Amino acid sequence: MARLVLLWCFFIFTATSVNLVCSRSPQKYHTALFVFGDSLYDPGNNNYIDTLIKANYYPYGETFFKYPTGRFSDGRIIADFIAQFANLPLIPPYLQPGNHEFTYGVNFASAGAGALSETYQGFVIDLKTQLGYFKKVVNLMRKELGDAEATVIFSKAVYLINIGGNDYISFLTSNSTVFQSSSKQEYVAMVMGNLTESIEEIYKKGGRKFGFLNMGSLGCVPSMKALAPGNTTGSCFEQVNEIAKLHDAALPKALEELETKLVQVKYSMHYLNISYSERRNNPEKYGFKEANIACCGSGPYRGMFSCGGRRGVTKYELCSDPNDYLFFDSDHLTEKANKQIAQLMWSGTPNITGRYNLKALFEV
Numbered sequence: 001m002a003r004l005v006l007l008w009c010f011f012i013f014t015a016t017s018v019n020l021v022c023s024r025s026p027q028k029y030h031t032a033l034f035v036f037g038d039s040l041y042d043p044g045n046n047n048y049i050d051t052l053i054k055a056n057y058y059p060y061g062e063t064f065f066k067y068p069t070g071r072f073s074d075g076r077i078i079a080d081f082i083a084q085f086a087n088l089p090l091i092p093p094y095l096q097p098g099n100h101e102f103t104y105g106v107n108f109a110s111a112g113a114g115a116l117s118e119t120y121q122g123f124v125i126d127l128k129t130q131l132g133y134f135k136k137v138v139n140l141m142r143k144e145l146g147d148a149e150a151t152v153i154f155s156k157a158v159y160l161i162n163i164g165g166n167d168y169i170s171f172l173t174s175n176s177t178v179f180q181s182s183s184k185q186e187y188v189a190m191v192m193g194n195l196t197e198s199i200e201e202i203y204k205k206g207g208r209k210f211g212f213l214n215m216g217s218l219g220c221v222p223s224m225k226a227l228a229p230g231n232t233t234g235s236c237f238e239q240v241n242e243i244a245k246l247h248d249a250a251l252p253k254a255l256e257e258l259e260t261k262l263v264q265v266k267y268s269m270h271y272l273n274i275s276y277s278e279r280r281n282n283p284e285k286y287g288f289k290e291a292n293i294a295c296c297g298s299g300p301y302r303g304m305f306s307c308g309g310r311r312g313v314t315k316y317e318l319c320s321d322p323n324d325y326l327f328f329d330s331d332h333l334t335e336k337a338n339k340q341i342a343q344l345m346w347s348g349t350p351n352i353t354g355r356y357n358l359k360a361l362f363e364v
Contacts, residue, residue: 032103032154032158034107034207035105036108038110039053040078042110044056059307060074072329075335079091091107113163114126114170116167131198184243188243208264210268214272268345271352272341295319296318298313307329
């Protein structure tokens with residue numbers, strides 16, 4: 001007896017062709033999540049490289065996991081909550097030994113990473129290297145699943161990217177001639193150029209749906225306030241905020257250009273500058289008691305990157321309840337704050353998350 005085989009087919013548009021792709025069993029393919037970026041999204045990749053930029057020791061991870069995982073928080077990070085909202089398992093770090101299951105996605109993010117390879121070079125997994133890892137995953141999945149089924153996964157997937165903050169901090173604090181030979185505008189253009197080039201490379205491999213954060217008030221995190229010259233009032237490091245604002249002006253323009261240039265591309269961008277500012281200025285409204293001083297660290301605003309005592313400074317202070325704080329350490333949010341930001345990214349209205357929110361991207 002003949003057996004009827006149902007095929008699910010869809011069109012993939014490229015700049016030069018239209019291709020019909022069919023898969024026998026699309027229903028088993030959820031929308032995967034692939035993550036690129038820095039410490040805001042790193043679930044523990046830096047555990048497996050030779051670097052001091054790690055969070056695989058107490059008190060990181062203390063509230064949710066009850067042990068340190070390498071995440072720069074007391075618990076879960078934004079990417080973990082996005083996976084939860086999308087009914088996905090926790091997306092594992094790419095470098096985690098034994099990690100060979102990529103159909104749900106994988107996380108390439110590395111704490112300290114930048115869009116430029118010169119940023120903390122030799123101590124992080126920069127964006128170009130993360131992209132190289134992604135290409136290896138693409139090749140592996142095409143080999144294991146076949147082109148048709150792999151194409152379904154990569155075209156349906158959402159690609160979460162956050163990069164640039166470390167580039168700008170390096171630009172303002174490093175003595176390297178690479179950083180000092182450019183104006184702020186030129187430097188932002190370099191960062192944006194590497195970011196858009198990476199998006200185009202992901203697009204060539206099938207990516208169509210992308211999620212971003214803008215830079216936010218980078219100069220207002222505890223570490224930057226501690227570095228601000230003569231800061232005794234808790235004010236932000238405005239020189240850092242100035243370059244962050246240049247980035248935030250350039251990013252939506254770059255995304256709009258890519259949307260026009262690359263057929264079928266859809267994107268979400270959360271205005272982190274707004275959500276950060278609201279919580280710093282009105283912490284009680286969002287359930288926080290302290291929005292200027294970190295839960296863990298030392299020095300002014302606990303802004304010294306010393307949480308856990310493993311980075312050259314052994315003494316540090318630790319708060320009794322991270323849920324009272326916006327920031328867990330000198331640069332990173334508490335789990336509570338991460339969840340609030342993730343919720344806005346997932347289902348926020350256009351005034352805070354546009355052009356789509358992430359929920360819409362996962363459903364489209």
